Amino acid sequence: MLEWVTEWTARRPPAQVLHLDTAAAGRSSLATLDAVATHARLEAEVGAYVAQERVAGVLERLSTDVGALLGVPPAGVAFGESATAALTALLGAWPLPAGSRIGVVPGEWGPNAERFARHGYATQLLTTDATGRLDLEALERTLDVDPPAVVHLTQVASHRGLVQPVEEAALRCRAAGVPLWVDAAQAVGHVNTATGADAVYGTSRKWLAGPRGVGFLAVAEPRWAALDVLRLRMLGDDHPPVQYLESHEAHLAGRVGLAAAVREYLADDPAAVTARLAEVGRLTRPALADVPGWAPVDAMDSPCAITALRPTAGQDVAAERTRLLLDHGILTTACVVARAPLEMTGPLLRISPQVDCTLEDLERLARALVG
Amino acid sequence: MLEWVTEWTARRPPAQVLHLDTAAAGRSSLATLDAVATHARLEAEVGAYVAQERVAGVLERLSTDVGALLGVPPAGVAFGESATAALTALLGAWPLPAGSRIGVVPGEWGPNAERFARHGYATQLLTTDATGRLDLEALERTLDVDPPAVVHLTQVASHRGLVQPVEEAALRCRAAGVPLWVDAAQAVGHVNTATGADAVYGTSRKWLAGPRGVGFLAVAEPRWAALDVLRLRMLGDDHPPVQYLESHEAHLAGRVGLAAAVREYLADDPAAVTARLAEVGRLTRPALADVPGWAPVDAMDSPCAITALRPTAGQDVAAERTRLLLDHGILTTACVVARAPLEMTGPLLRISPQVDCTLEDLERLARALVG
Numbered sequence: 001m002l003e004w005v006t007e008w009t010a011r012r013p014p015a016q017v018l019h020l021d022t023a024a025a026g027r028s029s030l031a032t033l034d035a036v037a038t039h040a041r042l043e044a045e046v047g048a049y050v051a052q053e054r055v056a057g058v059l060e061r062l063s064t065d066v067g068a069l070l071g072v073p074p075a076g077v078a079f080g081e082s083a084t085a086a087l088t089a090l091l092g093a094w095p096l097p098a099g100s101r102i103g104v105v106p107g108e109w110g111p112n113a114e115r116f117a118r119h120g121y122a123t124q125l126l127t128t129d130a131t132g133r134l135d136l137e138a139l140e141r142t143l144d145v146d147p148p149a150v151v152h153l154t155q156v157a158s159h160r161g162l163v164q165p166v167e168e169a170a171l172r173c174r175a176a177g178v179p180l181w182v183d184a185a186q187a188v189g190h191v192n193t194a195t196g197a198d199a200v201y202g203t204s205r206k207w208l209a210g211p212r213g214v215g216f217l218a219v220a221e222p223r224w225a226a227l228d229v230l231r232l233r234m235l236g237d238d239h240p241p242v243q244y245l246e247s248h249e250a251h252l253a254g255r256v257g258l259a260a261a262v263r264e265y266l267a268d269d270p271a272a273v274t275a276r277l278a279e280v281g282r283l284t285r286p287a288l289a290d291v292p293g294w295a296p297v298d299a300m301d302s303p304c305a306i307t308a309l310r311p312t313a314g315q316d317v318a319a320e321r322t323r324l325l326l327d328h329g330i331l332t333t334a335c336v337v338a339r340a341p342l343e344m345t346g347p348l349l350r351i352s353p354q355v356d357c358t359l360e361d362l363e364r365l366a367r368a369l370v371g
Numbered sequence: 372m373l374e375w376v377t378e379w380t381a382r383r384p385p386a387q388v389l390h391l392d393t394a395a396a397g398r399s400s401l402a403t404l405d406a407v408a409t410h411a412r413l414e415a416e417v418g419a420y421v422a423q424e425r426v427a428g429v430l431e432r433l434s435t436d437v438g439a440l441l442g443v444p445p446a447g448v449a450f451g452e453s454a455t456a457a458l459t460a461l462l463g464a465w466p467l468p469a470g471s472r473i474g475v476v477p478g479e480w481g482p483n484a485e486r487f488a489r490h491g492y493a494t495q496l497l498t499t500d501a502t503g504r505l506d507l508e509a510l511e512r513t514l515d516v517d518p519p520a521v522v523h524l525t526q527v528a529s530h531r532g533l534v535q536p537v538e539e540a541a542l543r544c545r546a547a548g549v550p551l552w553v554d555a556a557q558a559v560g561h562v563n564t565a566t567g568a569d570a571v572y573g574t575s576r577k578w579l580a581g582p583r584g585v586g587f588l589a590v591a592e593p594r595w596a597a598l599d600v601l602r603l604r605m606l607g608d609d610h611p612p613v614q615y616l617e618s619h620e621a622h623l624a625g626r627v628g629l630a631a632a633v634r635e636y637l638a639d640d641p642a643a644v645t646a647r648l649a650e651v652g653r654l655t656r657p658a659l660a661d662v663p664g665w666a667p668v669d670a671m672d673s674p675c676a677i678t679a680l681r682p683t684a685g686q687d688v689a690a691e692r693t694r695l696l697l698d699h700g701i702l703t704t705a706c707v708v709a710r711a712p713l714e715m716t717g718p719l720l721r722i723s724p725q726v727d728c729t730l731e732d733l734e735r736l737a738r739a740l741v742g
Binding site for chain 2: 012013014015016017019021024025027028029033036037040041043044045046047048049050080081082083084085110111114115118203205211212213214215230232233234247248249250251252253254325331336338339341
């Protein structure tokens with residue numbers, strides 16, 4: 001095991017399961033947990049807003065760090081409860097007439113499309129290759145002849161190991177003057193998310209291994225002026241527009257915890273993490289390829305740590321997930337079709353290890369899958 | 372000191388300030404802080420969703436407890452990030468045509484009125500008595516001759532010691548068929564909030580002394596069917612409507628902490644807490660009435676623990692608040708006019724002690740206010 005990976009593991013409380021479920025929520029470090037608990041206690045001792053003033057420097061650095069990860073200036077980042085809350089804030093602020101079309105691939109996260117419909121927007125399906133990745137040449141043609149009002153890409157899918165070419169799409173969208181929004185919930189802490197998109201949103205709790213209850217929205221500076229935000233008088237009227245999208249009654253201790261988690265991630269080196277997570281994906285898929293009754297659905301070399309298996313012998317995936325957990329102590333996720341209803345034809349079993357995954361772990365999973 | 376009040380204090384980490392700022396955020400108990408931290412660690416050890424399943428009974432009891440406090444069945448309660456998020460969810464789900472008028476008193480919380488305007492609603496001013504309390508006879512006439520689409524009352528004001536007669540208003544609104552919404556952010560854990568209103572929302576972090584980052588919305592059962600909610604397919608389609616307003620990517624550990632805080636509050640006996648907090652208000656106002664340069668603005672017998680002082684010698688209230696904190700270790704809040712712009716004419720200094728406030732504390736504040 002690489003030394004930094006050994007340290008990554010040692011920084012966390014011992015796992016009570018074989019945790020192959022980072023795409024649901026990552027395992028926070030002891031330093032992250034301690035930062036949250038320490039801040040919460042400080043709130044009780046000195047008052048919540050005095051405590052918040054005391055960590056102003058930490059929160060400022062968090063904005064800088066997350067801004068850098070998402071490719072925007074610190075003032076372009078707003079923190080909220082979740083990636084969902086961030087998308088809702090984005091939909092509420094971006095000037096987009098009802099009836100507008102939002103371009104998505106068939107593997108789009110289902111709840112996002114449902115939210116688009118709730119806001120009165122239609123989805124326009126973009127062409128992909130056989131693996132589900134956006135076809136960039138087809139995108140160029142679409143942007144030329146029948147452009148949607150916005151392109152929305154979920155950079156790393158939730159239901160399987162599918163990574164979209166966001167940087168390349170951003171170049172083409174920018175050339176066409178079509179805004180690109182990116183759901184980076186599964187991407188941040190996993191792959192490069194400073195991609196040149198116009199808006200990016202994500203969550204603390206997955207690959208960054210920060211606390212639950214913290215998410216973030218980043219908007220590129222050229223788009224700030226057009227945002228339609230509620231400038232609450234109590235906040236004053238002199239802030240950059242994106243700051244009015246931040247929630248102020250919030251899990252502040254969680255933001256302090258995320259700040260610690262992000263610092264650890266940066267110290268590990270994002271490029272090294274990305275490379276290692278892609279390697280984990282490349283280890284996982286062949287290790288599970290020959291398990292009877294299951295078939296990997298992703299490209300073997302998909303550059304991420306998420307792998308999905310399709311049952312080929314009529315198994316109930318939710319029951320299999322429960323069996324793996326209760327009988328074998330292995331944590332995975334059963335993905336229902338509603339996660340990607342335009343692409344999925346049945347439930348999938350999702351495996352999403354972190355950097356510390358070993359071949360032995362995967363062999364243990366393979367044996368457990370058999371029965 | 373009453374025995375239960377002594378215990379209330381002993382259950383908390385020692386305060387590093389004289390904390391007279393519950394209306395900003397209360398002081399959590401050690402048990403509450405521990406419940407949050409223990410759950411967050413469990414998330415890291417067994418996976419966040421396994422941890423959540425393990426506390427299903429705690430979360431169910433929380434819904435029951437908060438439902439009982441707000442006067443609705445457990446299925447009528449949805450948890451979210453904050454009272455603000457709860458109001459936003461309510462505004463998004465309640466069938467109210469754009470242009471509708473919402474009846475409010477002049478002491479209404481300013482950001483609420485700004486949110487109403489953002490959603491396209493106008494405010495209709497309701498008549499009050501000289502202290503700022505809703506005039507119930509005038510309300511009856513208004514409901515008869517020129518009813519707003521909704522009446523919205525902030526049960527306990529944020530900026531001063533003002534309590535609205537919500538139970539009496541609820542009877543009259545119901546008789547007139549006009550929905551009553553109640554902002555209980557300062558009321559829950561403070562006064563009786565099971566008032567018969569159609570919708571009530573509040574927060575964990577103030578008088579209940581739960582964690583930051585948790586709020587709740589309660590809707591009375593007769594109003595459920597008319598709610599327009601996004602029934603996300605991933606959640607299934609068989610839940611009571613209000614449940615679709617709950618945030619699922621959330622500070623779950625905070626909800627576990629709130630469950631602990633609510634249990635402590637119920638064990639203390641809400642009626643005893645309400646009586647004691649009203650007593651604290653009745654102690655505070657005369658204790659500060661003769662301080663040179665400051666004038667209490669509230670009715671001396673206002674049945675709550677919040678007191679506001681108006682500077683009468685041209686003091687900068689924000690600077691005074693800072694001076695009290697830095698020079699005297701006394702925590703208060705400087706309330707800007709935006710908190711209640713239809714009523715306030717200048718900033719106020721707010722004092723909001725908890726049940727453990729003593730006459731010695733108030734005398735210390737009185738001396739510090741002088742200089």
